[in-house]
Amino acid sequence: MRGTAVRVGAPLLLGVLALAGWEVLVRGAALPAYLLPPPTEILGQIRAIWDGLVDATRATGTNALVGLVVGALLAVVTAAVAARVTWLDQMVAPLVAAAAVVPIVALAPVLSNMFGATSETPRRVIVALVVFVPVFLNTLRGLRQVSPVHRDLMRSYAATPWQVTRTVTLPGAVPFIFTGLNIASSLAVISAVVAEYFGGLQNGLGSRIASAAAQSGYARAWAYVAASIALGLLFYGFTLLLERAATRRHTG
Numbered sequence: 297m298r299g300t301a302v303r304v305g306a307p308l309l310l311g312v313l314a315l316a317g318w319e320v321l322v323r324g325a326a327l328p329a330y331l332l333p334p335p336t337e338i339l340g341q342i343r344a345i346w347d348g349l350v351d352a353t354r355a356t357g358t359n360a361l362v363g364l365v366v367g368a369l370l371a372v373v374t375a376a377v378a379a380r381v382t383w384l385d386q387m388v389a390p391l392v393a394a395a396a397v398v399p400i401v402a403l404a405p406v407l408s409n410m411f412g413a414t415s416e417t418p419r420r421v422i423v424a425l426v427v428f429v430p431v432f433l434n435t436l437r438g439l440r441q442v443s444p445v446h447r448d449l450m451r452s453y454a455a456t457p458w459q460v461t462r463t464v465t466l467p468g469a470v471p472f473i474f475t476g477l478n479i480a481s482s483l484a485v486i487s488a489v490v491a492e493y494f495g496g497l498q499n500g501l502g503s504r505i506a507s508a509a510a511q512s513g514y515a516r517a518w519a520y521v522a523a524s525i526a527l528g529l530l531f532y533g534f535t536l537l538l539e540r541a542a543t544r545r546h547t548g
Contacts, residue, residue, distance in 0.1 A: 333515040341519040348504075353523045356500040359416055360488040360531065363423020367484075368477060370424070371431035376466065379439035388432075396429045400487060404494035419491040419500075426487040431476035438472025439465050474539040481531040489524050501527070 315335045321327070322334040329337070342349060378385040400422055407418030492502025501524045508517035 329514045330512065333518055337515040338518045338522060341513075341515045342522065345516060345519060349519060349523050352499065352501045352504045352520065353527055355416075355497075356485070356488050356492065356502065356524070357527050357530075359419045359491075359500065360423055360484040360527070363420045363488065364427050364480060364484040364531070366420070367424035367427030368431045368480060371428045371476070372435050372473060374428075375432050375435035375439060379436060379465070385436075392429055392432055395425055398425065400426075400490050401494065404491045408495045413496050416497065418496065419488055422491045423484050423487045426483050427480040430479040430483065431473065434472045434476030434479075435469055438469030441468060441472070470542055474535065474542065477535045478532065478539070481535040482528050485524065485528040485531055 318332075319334050319336060322332055374388060378388050403422060403425075404418060407421055408415075411417040489500070489502040489505070492500040493506050497503070498507065501520050505517050505520045505524075508514070508520060
């Protein structure tokens with residue numbers, strides 16, 4: 297109980313101290329709003345635009361969630377197949393390496409032209425692509441960690457390849473899968489926000505940040521940034537809870 301209180305309380309205390317230092321620095325140095333607005337003004341903007349902030353967070357969160365689920369599922373399935381088929385592994389590896397370096401700024405306008413400016417599909421595709429890379433690489437590494445002795449034992453029991461994968465290979469790779477998901481959860485939100493900068497519906501956090509900054513509403517822009525941070529923490533915390541539940545089920 298005490299350990300949990302420390303793990304929760306220490307980051308909160310550090311956050312409060314950081315915000316207090318931020319406020320003192322901005323007020324004391326008389327920094328202009330375009331450079332860095334004080335936290336109190338940002339909080340005031342959060343209260344003033346609360347309904348719009350919730351709507352924008354919901355839109356970005358939906359895109360990030362859909363992309364995260366689709367990208368993660370595709371990554372796990374592809375890694376499971378690649379771990380068993382050598383030629384597929386050799387073919388997919390360079391494609392994943394290429395996908396890892398595709399810039400969102402170049403891909404987003406292309407996908408928007410393909411699917412239309414009123415479609416959310418381009419943003420979800422971008423999120424799925426960004427998520428796919430860390431989940432695939434970590435899952436594939438986990439699948440390769442399974443001892444050959446365990447596979448040989450299952451084969452001696454006349455287990456099918458799918459039974460070996462389901463009962464031995466995938467359970468052994470669970471920690472690696474969640475390592476990839478922990479990384480991908482934050483990347484999903486970041487990529488969803490960034491993808492909104494390049495056209496399409498003006499309903500998400502990224503487009504609202506760009507619009508507020510263009511209109512010199514710097515505190516309002518930071519309010520949307522704060523919502524993006526909260527959304528990223530929510531996604532990350534949820535994957536940690538899933539990991540804990542899966543670990544307890546596996547060990548129990």
